[in-house]
Amino acid sequence: MLRNVLLVVVAAVMLWLALNVRLPSLSELRGGIEDLGAWAPLAFIALYAVVALTPIPVTIMAVAGGLLFGVPLGTVLSMVGVVTGCVGAYWMARGLGxxxxxxxxxxxxxxxxxxxxxGGFYAVCTLRLMPGIPFWPVNYGSGALAIPFREFLLATALSALPGQVSLIAIGAFVASPSVPAGAVVVVSWIVVIALTIASFRRWRATRASAPTSHDAGPGVPDQGPVRD
Structure with missing residues (x-):
């Protein structure tokens, strides 16, 4: 009964956020965060983490990271923010069942x-890299299906990085057009494509050889699925 109530509450909140919350434009976001001065990096991380918890697309946050902080610092702040949000969603799902x-x-x-x-490490990587799949279903699904946390965390960090870098480089290019920023975009998307193919092949091979076990991750013990 309690979980059904929680389901209604969570679904209602997520639907309301998706339909009613409008992220500011890049210029508005840039102005608002820059006004915070020394607190701007922490505010950016916090906002990114909240967005990653919801069905709101994270794209604008990554682009804003490059626009505000450039590629090196923007990458660090964006990765901290998005991974924090993903981890929060994972543990929320573990609690909800x-x-x-x-x-x-x-x-x-x-x-x-x-x-x-x-699944496990390669399953999360494959789904995270697939075009058209938002971050939030992967986060909540991984928690609900008891993907081992270490595998989820490492897969999320690895598979999110190239896509985040490409979006951050786009933001940096908008702020200050340059050949290096454009090159980063191209290289990062090549990496995304290569990782997608490699992860899918590894996931498919692992599932074919051991369909009922977790696919091999970086040395993490197997865990069974959550049972309600």
């Missing part, structure tokens, strides 16, 4: 269960 979260995923449920059920 599998059935509650799966219902909340809506149209994303089928692909999340197909890719993450009995």
């Amino acid at each position: 599998r059935e509650t979260v799966m219902r909340a995923l809506g149209s994303h449920r089928e692909i999340v269960e197909d890719r993450l059920e009995g």
Whole structure:
């Protein structure tokens, strides 16, 4: 009963955020964060983490990171923010339980269960890198399906990095057009494509050889799925 109530509350909040919360434009975001002075980096991380908890796309935050802080610092701040939000969503899902979260995923449920059920490091990487799949279903699905936390964390950091760098470089290029910033965009997307192909092949091979076990991650012991 309690989980059903929590499901209604979580679904209502996420729907309201998706439909009613409008992220500021890049210029508005830049002005607001710059006004915070020395607190700007921490404010950016906090805002990014909150956005990553919701169905709101994280793209504008990554671009804003490059616009505000440049590629090196923007990458660090964006990665801290997005990973913090992803981790928060993961543990929220662990608390809510599998059935509650799966219902909340809506149209994303089928692909999340197909890719993450009995999966691990490579499953998270594959789904995280797939075009058209937002961050939030992967975060909540990983927690609900009991992907080992260390595998989830490492896969999230590795698979999110090249895409984040490309968006940050776009922001930096907008702020100050340059050949290096453009080159970073191109190289990072090449890395995204290469990682997507490699992760998918590894995930498929692992599932074929051991369909009921977690695919091999970086030395993390197997854990069973959450049971409601």
